[in-house]
Amino acid sequence: MTVRLYTDFDGPLVDVADRYYRVYLECCERVPSDTPKLPLSKSAFWELKRAQVPEREIAWRSGLQRPEQTAEFVRWRQTLVHSAPFLVYDRPWPAAIAALEKAAAAGIDLAIVTMRRHRELLPAVAGYGLGHLFQEDRRFCLADDYQKMGDTLDKPQLLRRAVTCLPPCTQAWMVGDTEADILAAQRNNIPIIAVTCGIRNETQLGLHHPEHIVRDLREAIALILKSAPS
Ligand SMILES: [Mg+2]
Numbered sequence: 001m002t003v004r005l006y007t008d009f010d011g012p013l014v015d016v017a018d019r020y021y022r023v024y025l026e027c028c029e030r031v032p033s034d035t036p037k038l039p040l041s042k043s044a045f046w047e048l049k050r051a052q053v054p055e056r057e058i059a060w061r062s063g064l065q066r067p068e069q070t071a072e073f074v075r076w077r078q079t080l081v082h083s084a085p086f087l088v089y090d091r092p093w094p095a096a097i098a099a100l101e102k103a104a105a106a107g108i109d110l111a112i113v114t115m116r117r118h119r120e121l122l123p124a125v126a127g128y129g130l131g132h133l134f135q136e137d138r139r140f141c142l143a144d145d146y147q148k149m150g151d152t153l154d155k156p157q158l159l160r161r162a163v164t165c166l167p168p169c170t171q172a173w174m175v176g177d178t179e180a181d182i183l184a185a186q187r188n189n190i191p192i193i194a195v196t197c198g199i200r201n202e203t204q205l206g207l208h209h210p211e212h213i214v215r216d217l218r219e220a221i222a223l224i225l226k227s228a229p230s
Helices: 015-028 042-052 055-060 067-080 094-105 118-129 153-166 179-187 202-206 216-227
Strands: 005-009 109-119 139-142 171-177 192-195 212-214
Touching: 005 216, 015 042, 015 067, 042 153, 055 067, 067 118, 094 109, 094 216, 109 118, 109 153, 118 139, 139 153, 153 179, 171 179, 171 216, 179 192, 179 202, 192 216, 202 212, 212 216
Parallel strands: 005 109, 005 171, 109 139, 171 192, 192 212
Antiparallel strands: none
């Protein structure tokens, strides 16, 4: 009897709001403008991200309204959001780590499935002290030179790879914070628990019909432990 949890990394395990906001401010700074820029507050910015408002519109609402300005904003954002100088602003959720420890102690097999690249994931796993929770063969991420096609295409494939590589289990669950996680789980016939502590709000997550929506990884793991046949 093996219960396995595939968890996304950014969102359920790591609070990325600060990184995303600092990247946003940097993008506003780097795009030239002869009219005043109007950077949003962190909470206003994060609310827009969670409502899945496109980057172009976030730029527009920040005073960058010419098409070439919004395009440049989007380009900078893509360049910077996963870059080392900004990854340092990530913080693991303390309650998530405690919950994972509890899941591991209860015999749940833990695996990470993330759109981070190898070079972005490994230092974080080591730095946050997660190595003992996720063995090396249970860290599924993108190769450093992988050409991304988009999360909703890449994530189902990556989860497929994880399912195929690992030994069969009696029951599997996926936890994630975006539509890409929900789609990946659905394509692989795995029930998905969406968490609202990440980059999408409950309304956006609900549009994709996950099995459950809970606040965070701690609540997701409580639900898994409760439903695990003893
Ligand atoms: Mg995520």
